Amino acid sequence: MSAAQADGRAARREESAVERLYGWVDDRFAISRGGRHLLDKIFPDHWSFMLGEIALYSFIVLLVTGVFLTLYFVPSEHDIVYNGVYGPLRGQTVSEAYASTVNLSFSVRDGLLMRQMHHWAANIFVGSIVVHMLRVFFTGGFRRPREINWMIGATMLILAIFNGFLGYSLPDDLISGTGIRIAYSILESIPFVGTYLAYFLFGGSYPGTAIIPRFFIIHVLILPLVILGLLAAHLGILVRHRHSQFPGRGAREDNVVGSPLWPAFAAKTGGFFFLIAGVTALLGALVQINPIWLYGQYYPYKVSYAVQPDWYMGWLDGALRVMPSWEINLPGHMVPTIFFPAVLLPGITFGLIYAWPLIEAKLTGDYAEHHLLDRPRDKPLRTAIGAATFSFYFVLFGASATDVLANYLTVSLNVVLWAFRIACIVVPIVVFPVTYKICREIQETPGAGSRKRPNIVVRSAEGGYEVVPSEEYPGYVEREPDLEPVPVEEVDVVGAMQPEQEETPEGIYRIPRVFR
Amino acid sequence: MPEDREPTAAPGQAVRHEGARLPARGPQFEVAARNPRRAEGVVAVAFGASLLSFAAFGGAYWTNADNFVLGLTLGVALAAFGFALTYWGKYLMPRGPFEESRPMMATTRAEREEMVADFALRGKVAVERRGFLAKLMAAAGAVLGIVVAFPLIRSLGPKPDQSLYHTKWRKGSRLTTIDGQFVHVDDLDVGGIVTVFPPDDIGGAFSQTILLRITQTGNVVTEPGRETWGPDGYLAYSKVCTHAGCPVGLYEKLTQQLLCPCHQSLFNVLDGAFPVFGPAPRPLPQLPLYVDGEGYLRAQSDYLEPIGPGFWYRGGSNVMYK
Ligand code: HEM
Ligand code: FES
Numbered sequence: 001m002s003a004a005q006a007d008g009r010a011a012r013r014e015e016s017a018v019e020r021l022y023g024w025v026d027d028r029f030a031i032s033r034g035g036r037h038l039l040d041k042i043f044p045d046h047w048s049f050m051l052g053e054i055a056l057y058s059f060i061v062l063l064v065t066g067v068f069l070t071l072y073f074v075p076s077e078h079d080i081v082y083n084g085v086y087g088p089l090r091g092q093t094v095s096e097a098y099a100s101t102v103n104l105s106f107s108v109r110d111g112l113l114m115r116q117m118h119h120w121a122a123n124i125f126v127g128s129i130v131v132h133m134l135r136v137f138f139t140g141g142f143r144r145p146r147e148i149n150w151m152i153g154a155t156m157l158i159l160a161i162f163n164g165f166l167g168y169s170l171p172d173d174l175i176s177g178t179g180i181r182i183a184y185s186i187l188e189s190i191p192f193v194g195t196y197l198a199y200f201l202f203g204g205s206y207p208g209t210a211i212i213p214r215f216f217i218i219h220v221l222i223l224p225l226v227i228l229g230l231l232a233a234h235l236g237i238l239v240r241h242r243h244s245q246f247p248g249r250g251a252r253e254d255n256v257v258g259s260p261l262w263p264a265f266a267a268k269t270g271g272f273f274f275l276i277a278g279v280t281a282l283l284g285a286l287v288q289i290n291p292i293w294l295y296g297q298y299y300p301y302k303v304s305y306a307v308q309p310d311w312y313m314g315w316l317d318g319a320l321r322v323m324p325s326w327e328i329n330l331p332g333h334m335v336p337t338i339f340f341p342a343v344l345l346p347g348i349t350f351g352l353i354y355a356w357p358l359i360e361a362k363l364t365g366d367y368a369e370h371h372l373l374d375r376p377r378d379k380p381l382r383t384a385i386g387a388a389t390f391s392f393y394f395v396l397f398g399a400s401a402t403d404v405l406a407n408y409l410t411v412s413l414n415v416v417l418w419a420f421r422i423a424c425i426v427v428p429i430v431v432f433p434v435t436y437k438i439c440r441e442i443q444e445t446p447g448a449g450s451r452k453r454p455n456i457v458v459r460s461a462e463g464g465y466e467v468v469p470s471e472e473y474p475g476y477v478e479r480e481p482d483l484e485p486v487p488v489e490e491v492d493v494v495g496a497m498q499p500e501q502e503e504t505p506e507g508i509y510r511i512p513r514v515f516r
Numbered sequence: 517m518p519e520d521r522e523p524t525a526a527p528g529q530a531v532r533h534e535g536a537r538l539p540a541r542g543p544q545f546e547v548a549a550r551n552p553r554r555a556e557g558v559v560a561v562a563f564g565a566s567l568l569s570f571a572a573f574g575g576a577y578w579t580n581a582d583n584f585v586l587g588l589t590l591g592v593a594l595a596a597f598g599f600a601l602t603y604w605g606k607y608l609m610p611r612g613p614f615e616e617s618r619p620m621m622a623t624t625r626a627e628r629e630e631m632v633a634d635f636a637l638r639g640k641v642a643v644e645r646r647g648f649l650a651k652l653m654a655a656a657g658a659v660l661g662i663v664v665a666f667p668l669i670r671s672l673g674p675k676p677d678q679s680l681y682h683t684k685w686r687k688g689s690r691l692t693t694i695d696g697q698f699v700h701v702d703d704l705d706v707g708g709i710v711t712v713f714p715p716d717d718i719g720g721a722f723s724q725t726i727l728l729r730i731t732q733t734g735n736v737v738t739e740p741g742r743e744t745w746g747p748d749g750y751l752a753y754s755k756v757c758t759h760a761g762c763p764v765g766l767y768e769k770l771t772q773q774l775l776c777p778c779h780q781s782l783f784n785v786l787d788g789a790f791p792v793f794g795p796a797p798r799p800l801p802q803l804p805l806y807v808d809g810e811g812y813l814r815a816q817s818d819y820l821e822p823i824g825p826g827f828w829y830r831g832g833s834n835v836m837y838k
Contacts (some may be wrong), residue, residue, distance in 0.1 A: 016729070032574070040616060041613075041616070042614055045613070055630055059536075080654060108581055110577060112583040113583050113586050113592075116583070116587070117587075145621040146621075164625070168764055177765075178762055178778065180565070181721075181760075181762060182760040182761060182763045182778065183763065185759075185760040185825040186762065188825060188826075188827045189825065189827060191828045194828055195676040195680060195827050195828065195829060196675065199673045199674060199676045200670075200673045201670040201673070203672060203673040203674075205673055205676075205679060205680075205722065207721055210673070223727060235541075240621075241621065242616070242618045243559075249613060253618075253620075254617060254618050254619075254620070256616050256618050257538040257612075257615045258612065258613060259609075259612050260614050260616075261612065262606050263610075263611060265605070265612075266605070267601050267602070267604050268602050269599075269605075269607060270601055270604055270605075271597075271600065271603070272598060272602055272796065273598065274592045274594045274597045274598025274601065274604060275595055275598030275599060277599070278590075278591050278593070278594030278595025279593055281587050281590040282587065282588070282591030282592070284582070284583075284587045284591070285583060285586065285587020285588045285590075285591055286587065286588070292597055295820065298709075299719065300721030300763065301711050301719065301724040301763050301765075302765070303762060303765040303766075303777050303778075305766070309740065317779075320760065320778075320779050320795060321779045321794075321795060322794055322795075324682035324795070325759075325791060325795050325797040326797070327797045327826060332831050333828055333829065333831065334827075334828065334830050335828070336797070336826030336830075337797045337826070337828060338760050369621060369622055371618060375532075402780065407669075413780055413793070414793060417793075417794075458667050483544075483614065483615040484542050484545075484612065484614050484615065484724045485614075485615050485616075495771070498783070
């Protein structure tokens with residue numbers, strides 16, 4: 001035993017149990033050396049950086065509740081006679097998938113809560129990704145060096161939408177079964193390969209017996225794994241680049257201003273996870289979602305009225321409704337009408353999303369590295385393009401409720417349909433210049449966007465009134481605050497790593513390396 | 517091997533290393549709350565609420581309470597816990613702002629050249645004079661790449677072949693309800709509607725057919741060439757929507773229209789189920805019927821065109837089998 005080791009032993013006897021445990025681990029992984037600056041990673045304080053966190057945490061809720069569901073859900077289309085506790089269904093022939101989902105809802109303790117939390121978390125997951133993406137778009141967060149991370153994000157959005165669709169297809173109820181039938185037709189509509197794709201993916205025609213087991217394994221294993229991998233890349237790149245940030249408050253291109261990971265950010269974000277989980281649980285308790293026992297088992301010849309998919313499929317459903325019934329007829333071949341709204345439109349949509357960082361750089365000629373974000377008003381053209389495009393999808397989303405609206409407003413379906421057909425062209429055309437103008441006007445308004453300090457009316461002893469500005473809110477100062485730099489220390493790292501410098505032995509080439 | 521490259525920092529020499537203690541100094545280390553005692557109170561109350569609520573959840577689970585109680589207790593507990601922690605972090609921890617430096621991502625030309633040089637040099641040693649091996653490896657890899665995709669494609673499902681062109685209806689198939697009853701001419705009143713299948717495919721998604729009765733007597737003719745298809749006031753159409761394949765399940769007696777609930781396509785029953793509204797591009801194919809000697813309804817043949825939504829190999833919109 002060397003002298004140094006003996007010293008270490010002596011010192012360790014005075015340490016607490018926790019310190020000794022940490023020391024034990026640290027001796028094996030050198031956390032104190034490599035992991036040190038993780039404590040100091042700075043997270044900007046702006047609220048909009050929370051949107052991505054919502055996505056992350058609802059994904060975790062999905063993983064946890066999903067694992068619970070897999071213990072009880074039976075991914076099989078085989079028929080059985082339902083014999084569970086739900087009275088109206090007893091004696092009916094249903095699939096095992098459907099029966100097990102009903103059992104999950106009625107017989108498994110906590111089952112309904114987990115199911116409803118899972119479904120709510122899915123809706124929140126996709127929603128928060130979309131809003132997060134809008135934030136990144138309107139603030140220019142996708143510019144160099146973050147283009148790839150933008151594309152990874154877009155991929156996760158697509159996969160999240162797919163996995164949501166697969167998930168709510170699993171229970172084999174009437175509404176989701178109808179949805180799968182439409183999805184099958186959409187696959188079929190792809191030129192050249194469509195029918196083959198549909199047959200291969202579904203293991204034959206629909207309905208069959210391969211679909212739910214297949215959807216199941218994709219839903220619970222394959223796509224979650226892929227999303228998890230992309231998430232790791234997404235966050236890894238984020239750590240590498242460090243956060244982008246809004247200008248002001250001392251923020252520059254070459255620094256990051258905010259709270260360090262430990263302790264303030266850790267507390268805030270850790271708490272935020274529980275908040276999201278809590279809200280999901282409350283929704284699962286208070287707001288019913290997907291009561292499949294009311295819809296009934298899927299039969300291909302049955303249909304229910306007012307068929308509506310989960311919200312994130314709404315724009316596709318709307319597009320299917322407003323698209324005129326045009327088909328392209330070629331000798332011996334055809335391009336079916338649903339190809340345009342259901343394949344081409346999403347293709348173009350996500351193609352544009354992927355390519356936008358490159359398109360914008362090309363348009364503006366700005367290929368420089370950016371770490372300071374834009375205020376949307378300062379980039380009126382981008383903001384107007386984004387708003388107009390988004391309004392188009394928003395109208396399509398509304399169009400998925402044509403029948404409901406027609407009933408509600410007691411006007412003919414024809415009127416509602418044409419209103420939406422016109423709106424999806426007119427609304428973006430109107431939104432574009434209006435947004436542009438608003439941006440310009442905000443630019444010209446002094447002090448726009450900064451937090452106003454409330455005025456307080458004080459009554460003096462003599463009965464007079466006086467208005468004084470309120471005290472400054474800490475952290476929201478208008479003048480530039482003093483920043484506390486994370487100290488940069490001169491540490492002899494390399495020396496610590498390689499205590500004794502010996503001659504490189506004969507025949508071995510030493511790779512020059514600095515431990516960073 | 518490059519013998520001559522200088523190490524970026526000599527061993528033993530100090531390098532700048534980010535990461536350090538944050539000693540308590542400066543106003544940034546004060547808490548953000550203007551009134552820390554009140555903030556402490558808020559956090560304490562929230563943690564207390566979450567503690568009670570977690571316990572209540574445990575109790576609710578133990579006693580097998582209903583979804584409402586379970587979710588409410590769990591939700592309140594988690595949310596209160598999260599709120600407390602977030603509030604603590606926001607108001608009772610160093611308020612900052614802090615700053616760390618950020619290196620630019622763009623590398624210098626020299627850095628890149630150094631990397632590329634090392635990569636190329638070692639690669640060159642590895643591959644030099646072994647171009648043949650490299651080519652062989654690439655060829656093996658390419659075959660692997662192709663073969664590995666096979667099971668992904670052909671094991672997954674059968675080829676569609678003719679299955680998209682034909683249903684199970686045959687010459688003489690009796691029109692059969694979901695309960696297995698053969699449909700007799702006297703079964704439906706005028707305005708009546710029932711879903712029928714061929715007897716060997718009851719419940720079949722592809723064969724499902726809508727049978728309607730339009731009049732009491734006489735042939736209903738919807739199109740030229742279909743003079744005999746609608747005996748005794750009966751008409752039969754494929755129930756699979758030509759838009760995206762939903763069952764066209766709703767019948768509006770007054771207007772004699774079939775409605776698809778998925779995207780609201782309307783088909784005019786009297787006009788060969790021609791789509792009069794909505795996104796459906798083609799009429800629902802009509803099944804030719806006849807009444808046999810005992811008065812039962814039967815199919816004259818299969819549908820004369822592919823039913824359901826379009827697909828690439830289907831051919832134009834009005835293909836008809838001969
Ligand atoms: C991207 C992440 C995910 C999304 C968007 C998602 C979404 C959904 C949705 C919307 C449902 C329908 C729930 C309902 O019945 O109302 C569902 C069902 C299901 N999910 Fe997920 N899920 C995800 C991840 C997972 C994971 C990781 C697992 C398991 C490890 C899982 C397991 C299940 C199971 C077993 C069901 C069927 C049981 C049921 O329908 O209640 N999910 N999913
Ligand atoms: S599936 Fe019938 S209208 Fe779309």
